[in-house]
Amino acid sequence: MTIPPPPTEPPTAGMPTPEPEPVAEWWRKDGPRIPAPVQPSAPDAIVHIPVPVGVGGPASMASMEETAAAFWAPVGRILSEQVPAMAAQIGQQVTQLMNETEAQRSAREQVEYEARIAAERAERDALFAAAGESAAQRAERHRVEDVLNPGHRRDDLVGMVDLLAARISETPEERTARLETERELDKRRRRAREDAERAAAGETPEQRTRRHRQQQLADKREAATRARRERRRAAREAGPSDRVRRFRRWCVLTAISAVGGYSTGLVQVITPGGPYVGLLLAAFGWGLDTHLRDRGRLRVSEVRGARPLVLLVLARIPVAAGLTVALGLGNVLAALPLY
Incomplete structure (x- = not known):
């Protein structure tokens, strides 16, 4: 088989040349030209056709109500x-x-x-x-x-x-009692912790018993001091009638001590020294009396009981004798029908 030689001219030779078309300004005048959809060439070809949201059909998305119901279903079950x-x-x-x-x-x-x-x-x-x-x-x-x-x-x-x-x-008294109870419980807890620490450190039962006895004695002294201070505070907050009553009691006890000083001859001994010696003796006796009354925390009018009163009168003899000489009341005591 013989192959013919290639042609010397193209197949379009002799055909009229098409004139160039002017550039159309469709994007400025008529807008874009949307081409027509291409029809499928085969009957079983797959073509995607947009479907609006909410339109029924097997390929449609779930509605907003269904989505909200699916979201809140677990929350509703938990609630x-x-x-x-x-x-x-x-x-x-x-x-x-x-x-x-x-x-x-x-x-x-x-x-x-x-x-x-x-x-x-x-x-x-x-x-x-x-x-x-x-x-x-x-x-x-x-x-x-x-x-x-x-x-x-x-x-x-x-x-x-x-x-x-x-x-x-709660009343102020109940509040005070509650605070006292809480304070006591806190003290017990602290001492229990101290017992555990000392036991771990090697403290013997005899030593613990001795320490507990000392703590009990310290608690009694502390309770007595607190009660005495409470009584003094209540006395200071009392009305004028209580103050007058306390002053009268002080005067009576001081007069009894002065009579005792005159009976023992202390007033007659210091009378020749004059008022200044009496004031000196009164200052010395006042210092001793204040020291015996817990440095002045216990008032003279607060002393109760026969034995404490006798001791108070005896301790205040120097004070009363010094005041008697300083005020010149020795003749008054001598004129009493007791002698």
Whole structure:
């Protein structure tokens, strides 16, 4: 087979040349020209046709209501489970607050508290027993825990209302007693911690007993001093009638001491020295009397009892004798029908 040679001219040779068309300004006048959709060449070709949102059909998206319902379904399920339980608990507490008496509430709280404390103590005992704790160590630990136990108080709505009502309705005397009780409990806790620390440091039972006895004596002295200061404070805050009564009592006791000084001859001995010697003796006696009366914290009018009064009169003889000589009342005492 022979291959013909290539043609010398292109196939378009001799055809008229098309004239160039002017540039159309359609983008400025008529806007863009949207070409017509191309029809598929095959009947089974896949063509994407845009569908508006919300139009039904198997390929359509879910509506806004369905999306919101799907989002809030778990929240509604959780609320439906939790809200009734919370409402029941609050209703139970309000019912207890409104209908339960104080004795019933205290008994129920005490039972719950004891049950919880017993369970916690049993758990701790099991842990310490596994660590090798002996029976004596367990008994000592229980004693310290009982001392350090601050009590129980409800931390819910009922407890808050009870605490608020107690603080509002308490009197100054009740508040003082409550503070004293809290102070005493705090002192016991501190001493229990001190006992544990000293026991760990090697303190013997005899030493602990001796230290406890000294602490008890110090507590008694502290209580007596506090009571005496409270009485003095109350006396200072008293009205004028109490002040007049105290002054009269002071005058009577001083007069009795002056009579005793005249009977013992102390007034006659210092009378030749004059008023200045009397003032000197009165100052010396006042210093001794103040020292015996807890440096002046115990007033003369506050002394009670036969024996304290006799001791007070005897201790104030130098004061009364010095005042008698300084004021020139020796002749008055000599004129009394007692001699």
